[in-house]
Amino acid sequence: MADSLIRPVDTQRRALRRIGPQARPAHLASTGDGHPADAVDGHEAEEILRRTRASVDPELRVALDSLPGPMRRVALYHFGWQHADGSPATGGAGKALRPALVLAAAAALGGPAARDGALRAAVAVELVHNFTLLHDDVMDRDATRRHRATAWTVFGDADAILAGDALQALALGLFAQDPHPASSAAAARLADCVVELCAGQHADTALEGRGPTEVGLGEVLDMAEAKTGALLGCACAIGALYAGACAPDVDALDAFGREAGLAFQLIDDVIGIWGDPRRTGKPAGADLAARKKSLPVVAALTSGTPAAEALAALYERPGDEEDLEGTALAVERAGGRDWAQAEAADRMARALQALSRALPEPESAEGLLALAEFVTRRTG
Amino acid sequence: MADSLIRPVDTQRRALRRIGPQARPAHLASTGDGHPADAVDGHEAEEILRRTRASVDPELRVALDSLPGPMRRVALYHFGWQHADGSPATGGAGKALRPALVLAAAAALGGPAARDGALRAAVAVELVHNFTLLHDDVMDRDATRRHRATAWTVFGDADAILAGDALQALALGLFAQDPHPASSAAAARLADCVVELCAGQHADTALEGRGPTEVGLGEVLDMAEAKTGALLGCACAIGALYAGACAPDVDALDAFGREAGLAFQLIDDVIGIWGDPRRTGKPAGADLAARKKSLPVVAALTSGTPAAEALAALYERPGDEEDLEGTALAVERAGGRDWAQAEAADRMARALQALSRALPEPESAEGLLALAEFVTRRTG
Numbered sequence: 001m002a003d004s005l006i007r008p009v010d011t012q013r014r015a016l017r018r019i020g021p022q023a024r025p026a027h028l029a030s031t032g033d034g035h036p037a038d039a040v041d042g043h044e045a046e047e048i049l050r051r052t053r054a055s056v057d058p059e060l061r062v063a064l065d066s067l068p069g070p071m072r073r074v075a076l077y078h079f080g081w082q083h084a085d086g087s088p089a090t091g092g093a094g095k096a097l098r099p100a101l102v103l104a105a106a107a108a109l110g111g112p113a114a115r116d117g118a119l120r121a122a123v124a125v126e127l128v129h130n131f132t133l134l135h136d137d138v139m140d141r142d143a144t145r146r147h148r149a150t151a152w153t154v155f156g157d158a159d160a161i162l163a164g165d166a167l168q169a170l171a172l173g174l175f176a177q178d179p180h181p182a183s184s185a186a187a188a189r190l191a192d193c194v195v196e197l198c199a200g201q202h203a204d205t206a207l208e209g210r211g212p213t214e215v216g217l218g219e220v221l222d223m224a225e226a227k228t229g230a231l232l233g234c235a236c237a238i239g240a241l242y243a244g245a246c247a248p249d250v251d252a253l254d255a256f257g258r259e260a261g262l263a264f265q266l267i268d269d270v271i272g273i274w275g276d277p278r279r280t281g282k283p284a285g286a287d288l289a290a291r292k293k294s295l296p297v298v299a300a301l302t303s304g305t306p307a308a309e310a311l312a313a314l315y316e317r318p319g320d321e322e323d324l325e326g327t328a329l330a331v332e333r334a335g336g337r338d339w340a341q342a343e344a345a346d347r348m349a350r351a352l353q354a355l356s357r358a359l360p361e362p363e364s365a366e367g368l369l370a371l372a373e374f375v376t377r378r379t380g
Numbered sequence: 381m382a383d384s385l386i387r388p389v390d391t392q393r394r395a396l397r398r399i400g401p402q403a404r405p406a407h408l409a410s411t412g413d414g415h416p417a418d419a420v421d422g423h424e425a426e427e428i429l430r431r432t433r434a435s436v437d438p439e440l441r442v443a444l445d446s447l448p449g450p451m452r453r454v455a456l457y458h459f460g461w462q463h464a465d466g467s468p469a470t471g472g473a474g475k476a477l478r479p480a481l482v483l484a485a486a487a488a489l490g491g492p493a494a495r496d497g498a499l500r501a502a503v504a505v506e507l508v509h510n511f512t513l514l515h516d517d518v519m520d521r522d523a524t525r526r527h528r529a530t531a532w533t534v535f536g537d538a539d540a541i542l543a544g545d546a547l548q549a550l551a552l553g554l555f556a557q558d559p560h561p562a563s564s565a566a567a568a569r570l571a572d573c574v575v576e577l578c579a580g581q582h583a584d585t586a587l588e589g590r591g592p593t594e595v596g597l598g599e600v601l602d603m604a605e606a607k608t609g610a611l612l613g614c615a616c617a618i619g620a621l622y623a624g625a626c627a628p629d630v631d632a633l634d635a636f637g638r639e640a641g642l643a644f645q646l647i648d649d650v651i652g653i654w655g656d657p658r659r660t661g662k663p664a665g666a667d668l669a670a671r672k673k674s675l676p677v678v679a680a681l682t683s684g685t686p687a688a689e690a691l692a693a694l695y696e697r698p699g700d701e702e703d704l705e706g707t708a709l710a711v712e713r714a715g716g717r718d719w720a721q722a723e724a725a726d727r728m729a730r731a732l733q734a735l736s737r738a739l740p741e742p743e744s745a746e747g748l749l750a751l752a753e754f755v756t757r758r759t760g
Contacts, residue, residue: 067575135545139538139541158519158582158585162581164545165578166575169578172552173572173575175567176564187567188557192553195447195546198542199448202448
């Protein structure tokens with residue numbers, strides 16, 4: 001599965017490389033995220049994410065440490081830096097994909113100086129992402145995140161809601177204090193994105209409350225774009241703004257992130273059904289047991305095949321551990337798995353097309369390409 | 381009660397007037413909120429609030445209309461502009477005290493042009509206030525606000541949380557799009573204020589969960605300052621920023637709003653116990669029945685009097701309609717009512733002292749003074 005998905009990215013990279021090698025500005029002689037070329041092939045994304053955490057975490061800690069005690073406690077727990085009792089913890093802060101996209105986009109369009117100047121913006125985007133996670137977990141009653149108990153299960157709904165509110169304020173406050181000429185435009189873009197994320201979360205909740213035959217594929221794709229694509233697109237657009245890019249390039253970077261975000265969500269949904277439980281940390285078929293209307297499932301339900309009818313009948317009943325293999329098979333027979341993989345490849349191709357509008361020169365796009373590969377290469 | 385509370389304001393106004401009459405700049409020859417002097421004595425505040433609604437509402441509607449459908453529906457319901465079914469409604473949008481303070485502060489320090497320039501900022505402050513109301517009602521499970529069912533009771537917790545999140549984003553987004561030179565400083569100040577409001581709401585929830593003898597008066601005052609004073613202070617400070625005021629004047633306006641906000645809360649708590657149900661719209665003694673640890677109650681509980689012990693014993697038991705008069709009497713005997721009225725007068729005196737630092741000339745402060753009088757003159 002993963003191989004069939006990364007092919008378009010590699011093809012595009014080769015295609016982009018065929019355009020070159022062109023004379024490359026000295027400030028871009030790097031791995032594409034503005035750092036000296038020391039990343040190893042295949043581990044490029046991991047290296048970029050590691051470097052992002054190293055740059056972003058100190059600034060993020062300063063921001064979180066500025067919070068009053070009760071909100072700080074919830075936030076540090078949520079980010080995996082404290083246990084519930086307030087003692088120090090390590091790990092669990094997430095992949096830092098969104099700040100990595102901010103920094104990689106800034107570097108791709110403006111070089112290392114732009115990357116360094118976008119650090120506060122990267123922190124703001126990570127704060128917004130985590131504010132939405134805190135609130136989504138309350139609304140969805142999700143009990144586990146990043147292999148740990150969610151904040152609301154530990155501190156209660158009120159403190160999880162308040163910590164999320166405070167993180168949004170911190171994020172937009174960071175832009176307000178940032179003298180960078182792009183900070184206001186970036187803040188306006190991020191504020192719009194928050195509204196879109198809210199609309200996406202609303203749509204998700206509303207879709208889950210409807211019957212299996214009452215959901216269209218188009219609206220589930222729209223929901224996934226609002227809930228996942230919007231912030232990945234916004235992260236890339238903000239990086240472009242901090243690089244001083246022109247409006248069409250900023251929009252191209254937004255489109256790149258949005259389409260890559262949809263590919264990411266499609267793969268995530270495939271993994272949610274067929275992923276290896278040892279790698280996902282979730283029981284096999286957990287999404288099916290919860291009767292989630294994920295993208296492959298809705299594609300299957302709306303396929304007009306006999307398997308779709310069987311799947312709809314299964315989905316009308318509450319989830320049952322024993323029928324999960326049969327349900328997964330019905331999704332596959334109705335074409336849900338093939339569709340999701342083809343759609344992810346298509347979205348990734350569109351992402352790369354958008355990227356090449358702003359970055360016709362392949363080397364400067366390498367950081368962003370590595371991150372795009374990373375999010376679609378996962379096999380759970 | 382009301383008379384004893386407004387006295388310090390009138391005394392201060394007379395004191396401020398004794399300093400004058402000085403030559404008054406032409407742009408301030410108005411009622412103090414930047415409009416021609418057409419307000420009638422005693423109805424000044426009502427007139428300012430009415431004019432504020434007339435200026436703010438169209439901008440507020442534009443902002444809310446920019447929201448995606450589901451969030452717009454909840455927001456328009458919450459602001460009293462739509463019924464639950466989406467049909468138009470009128471009234472119930474609240475007093476607009478906070479935007480009135482923004483505009484009055486801008487006018488006081490910069491005249492009508494500054495007032496006009498601060499309109500977007502006034503809308504942003506009103507949006508933040510309403511975002512916190514939406515979330516507080518979810519957390520506190522309050523079923524009624526402004527004589528209507530709260531948003532979460534109509535649309536569910538998730539949509540009320542999301543609408544609140546979206547209103548915060550709208551508010552900070554308005555500043556990001558505002559080319560006014562003060563917009564970034566104002567946004568930073570409002571973001572800090574949101575964090576303080578969250579801390580205040582957390583403290584409130586935590587205090588309500590504790591026993592009647594486990595709460596100190598200082599911490600309840602701190603909570604009230606964070607929960608109520610902070611945003612009134614921030615509104616005044618933002619108005620000053622939009623008038624181009626120097627930092628000490630901005631801080632003086634913040635102090636004015638904070639102290640007036642505490643006076644406001646003290647009077648609100650007095651009304652919550654002894655207010656006329658026909659005017660409050662709530663049953664007599666509702667706060668006592670809910671065993672709320674309001675400021676007069678905590679002052680009584682910590683008074684060290686025999687009545688304090690009797691009150692603590694009453695408060696250990698669940699509320700009982702029949703004992704409400706006795707409970708109110710215990711609060712009064714333990715000095716809670718007298719303390720609250722004296723404290724409110726003291727806070728208002730401090731507010732006026734802070735105001736006179738920034739506005740030694742009395743006429744220019746008239747709009748702010750009228751609003752301060754208004755919030756403490758209420759008798760429920």
